[in-house]
Amino acid sequence: xxxxxxxxxxxxxxxxxxxxxxxxxxxxxxxxxxxxxxxxxxxxxxxxxxxxxxxxxxxxxxxxxxxxxxxxxxxxxxxxxxxxxxxxxxxxxxxxxxxxxxxxxxxxxxxxxxxxx
Numbered sequence: 001x002x003x004x005x006x007x008x009x010x011x012x013x014x015x016x017x018x019x020x021x022x023x024x025x026x027x028x029x030x031x032x033x034x035x036x037x038x039x040x041x042x043x044x045x046x047x048x049x050x051x052x053x054x055x056x057x058x059x060x061x062x063x064x065x066x067x068x069x070x071x072x073x074x075x076x077x078x079x080x081x082x083x084x085x086x087x088x089x090x091x092x093x094x095x096x097x098x099x100x101x102x103x104x105x106x107x108x109x110x111x112x113x114x115x116x117x
Contacts, residue, residue: 027044
């Protein structure tokens with residue numbers, strides 16, 4: 001899997017802070033990065049906030065940096081492509097750069113959405 005496979009629409013579920021909490025839904029829209037040939041850039045929307053994201057995938061390992069203000073990293077997405085998913089599912093951890101009791105780090109499942117050709 002390479003950066004081109006990351007391009008498109010992804011839906012994510014982040015585990016809530018409490019064991020019985022509902023998952024937090026997120027939507028990521030990723031496209032080619034205009035300055036870095038092997039990377040992606042786009043947006044992540046969750047909890048009423050739209051953040052900029054950029055990153056890449058290397059040998060099945062995903063790394064995305066999220067920025068709410070466009071300057072500072074507010075969170076990171078690190079994960080691994082699920083074996084047998086044909087590159088359409090990634091599992092990992094969303095890490096808040098400034099964790100609080102209500103927004104700690106959270107496991108996520110990221111699933112690629114089908115697109116019209």
